[in-house]
Amino acid sequence: MNSQYIRHEVRGCETSDLRNFWEKTIEQQTRYLQIEKERQQRSALTRLRNEWMERLEKRIKMLRTQPEDASS
Numbered sequence: 001m002n003s004q005y006i007r008h009e010v011r012g013c014e015t016s017d018l019r020n021f022w023e024k025t026i027e028q029q030t031r032y033l034q035i036e037k038e039r040q041q042r043s044a045l046t047r048l049r050n051e052w053m054e055r056l057e058k059r060i061k062m063l064r065t066q067p068e069d070a071s072s
Helices: 015-042 045-065
Strands: none
């Protein structure tokens, strides 16, 4: 289970305590989202995908420009 979606048990308390609780919860979730976004930006996956797409495009272009008689 993702820790981001843990159900919080809140019992009867004063309004300020409840507000502080939810402010902390929202702050933690916001921090988690920022860390995850930074992690994805640092990931090499996007760069690797782009490199492979370029290689495949070059390969397809090369195969299309080859004379068809060269294989016989």
